[in-house]
Amino acid sequence: RVIAASALLLLQQYGHAQTNQSIKDTLPLEHGAHRIGNRTDADMTRWRSQRLGQFIHWGLYAIPGGEWKGKTYNGAAEWIRSWKEMPQQEYDNLYKQFNPVNYRPEEWAQQASDMGAKYMIITTKHHDGFCLWPSKYSKYTVAASPWKKDIIGPMVDAYNKKGIDVYLYFSIIDWNQPDWRAALKTPADAAAYQRFKVFVKNQLTELLQRYPTVKGFWFDGTWDDSWKNDGAFSDELEQYLQRLHPGLIIGSRLRADEKGARHFDSNSRLMGDYEQGWERKLPEKSADVHGNDWEGVMTIPENQWGYNAKWTGHIKSSNELIEMLVKSASLGGNFVINFGPKSDGTFRTEEVQRMQEIGHWMKINSSAIDGGTDAGFAKQDWGYYIRKSGTDSVYMVVCNVPVSGNLRVKLPAQTTLANVTSLEKNIISGTPELIGKNEYFIHLDHKSQDAPFVILLQTSKENRDNSSFEKAKT
Numbered sequence: 001r002v003i004a005a006s007a008l009l010l011l012q013q014y015g016h017a018q019t020n021q022s023i024k025d026t027l028p029l030e031h032g033a034h035r036i037g038n039r040t041d042a043d044m045t046r047w048r049s050q051r052l053g054q055f056i057h058w059g060l061y062a063i064p065g066g067e068w069k070g071k072t073y074n075g076a077a078e079w080i081r082s083w084k085e086m087p088q089q090e091y092d093n094l095y096k097q098f099n100p101v102n103y104r105p106e107e108w109a110q111q112a113s114d115m116g117a118k119y120m121i122i123t124t125k126h127h128d129g130f131c132l133w134p135s136k137y138s139k140y141t142v143a144a145s146p147w148k149k150d151i152i153g154p155m156v157d158a159y160n161k162k163g164i165d166v167y168l169y170f171s172i173i174d175w176n177q178p179d180w181r182a183a184l185k186t187p188a189d190a191a192a193y194q195r196f197k198v199f200v201k202n203q204l205t206e207l208l209q210r211y212p213t214v215k216g217f218w219f220d221g222t223w224d225d226s227w228k229n230d231g232a233f234s235d236e237l238e239q240y241l242q243r244l245h246p247g248l249i250i251g252s253r254l255r256a257d258e259k260g261a262r263h264f265d266s267n268s269r270l271m272g273d274y275e276q277g278w279e280r281k282l283p284e285k286s287a288d289v290h291g292n293d294w295e296g297v298m299t300i301p302e303n304q305w306g307y308n309a310k311w312t313g314h315i316k317s318s319n320e321l322i323e324m325l326v327k328s329a330s331l332g333g334n335f336v337i338n339f340g341p342k343s344d345g346t347f348r349t350e351e352v353q354r355m356q357e358i359g360h361w362m363k364i365n366s367s368a369i370d371g372g373t374d375a376g377f378a379k380q381d382w383g384y385y386i387r388k389s390g391t392d393s394v395y396m397v398v399c400n401v402p403v404s405g406n407l408r409v410k411l412p413a414q415t416t417l418a419n420v421t422s423l424e425k426n427i428i429s430g431t432p433e434l435i436g437k438n439e440y441f442i443h444l445d446h447k448s449q450d451a452p453f454v455i456l457l458q459t460s461k462e463n464r465d466n467s468s469f470e471k472a473k474t
């Protein structure tokens with residue numbers, strides 16, 4: 001039955017007769033990928049056009065901010081509860097201090113809009129189990145804090161009003177829930193975990209009912225054996241959520257298959273709607289993403305998601321973050337920059353600065369980013385090519401200006417250059433110089449640049465009469 005099912009699946013997916021070879025190659029999986037290839041529906045097409053996102057990690061961990069009784073925690077601030085110097089009872093009682101008197105969701109949404117973010121991911125509940133919404137399935141929520149009120153609702157409304165889509169981060173790990181288990185060792189563990197799975201399903205249902213405009217879930221905390229060894233539940237849960245909220249977008253972190261494989265099933269097929277493993281790292285080349293939709297999430301310091309008073313190590317500049325965004329779009333992926341608001345609801349200066357600087361760059365150059373994807377051109381040292389999906393427009397984003405002042409452009413075979421313009425003035429000097437078959441130098445104006453800049457190439461399929469530049473040359 002299973003083999004027949006997988007065979008049918010492959011035939012449906014590929015739509016044409018498979019050689020016996022490929023069906024024989026794949027393990028019969030009941031809880032592996034149910035779709036081969038990217039989603040093509042309107043919700044996923046919209047997700048794919050929104051290349052820049054904002055991640056927000058906010059919760060009780062913002063209160064200690066990586067420090068406790070004069071000592072500094074060297075780990076990620078949102079993990080401070082796991083630090084041996086932090087008595088867990090004291091952490092768990094921090095909810096009695098949660099009172100973000102300067103929380104202004106409209107201002108958060110405005111600054112995200114000014115940055116050019118098209119979607120936002122908010123931690124509804126991180127591993128510590130504290131819920132930023134008044135869940136009726138847990139006592140450990142904002143309702144029990146001095147703030148009392150729902151944090152998530154006003155945030156979703158404010159961001160949606162700015163035209164920014166909202167995704168809900170949800171940690172399966174829940175250190176506050178007595179029924180949470182990392183591993184099932186005894187029948188009592190199994191019974192507890194059974195109750196825990198009902199709790200998870202109830203909270204996710206509650207979130208979709210309370211916030212029906214959200215576009216998806218960003219799952220996390222799914223690496224423990226208890227979850228990994230229950231691929232059937234993660235599969236059923238995903239299908240349940242899709243039925244409850246058609247079009248929901250869920251990344252590859254939720255699922256495990258029946259053999260405990262995560263992100264990619266035991267036939268190396270991506271589970272979920274996009275690859276969600278690119279955390280604080282990005283793919284180098286197209287081959288690294290196997291044609292899948294994917295998303296990279298990035299911290300500004302090396303590894304702090306929640307507010308940490310003392311950032312140490314390398315703090316990424318706006319230009320570094322812009323180059324990562326450009327690289328992501330050039331490889332057909334989304335790029336999400338993380339921010340960790342303080343416990344009072346304000347953002348630290350360095351984060352406000354980056355939102356403003358990236359926003360300034362996006363005001364001029366966002367046409368190269370929004371709806372951008374892999375152009376399929378040979379990578380050049382000076383930077384990245386981004387194709388505007390479904391068009392012949394290819395953007396060059398220059399991050400490394402060659403001392404020669406010449407940008408080498410090698411077009412794919414049968415492609416010629418129809419027009420070259422820059423998004424800012426005084427970038428290009430003269431017309432492109434043909435230096436070989438489908439190869440040009442674009443000469444730069446010797447104006448010094450302090451940020452990546454963009455050149456738009458209009459290409460066309462080779463035909464009888466050469467491109468305007470060749471005509472000009474002869």
Ligand SMILES: C[C@@H]1O/C(=N\OC(=O)Nc2ccccc2)[C@@H](O)[C@H](O)[C@@H]1O
Pocket residue numbers: 076078079220221223276277278279297305
């Ligand atoms: C976004 C981050 O996600 C996490 N953990 O990340 C991962 O588990 N990363 C991961 C796991 C498997 C493959 C690739 C990355 C959390 O622990 C952390 O506090 C933060 O919320």
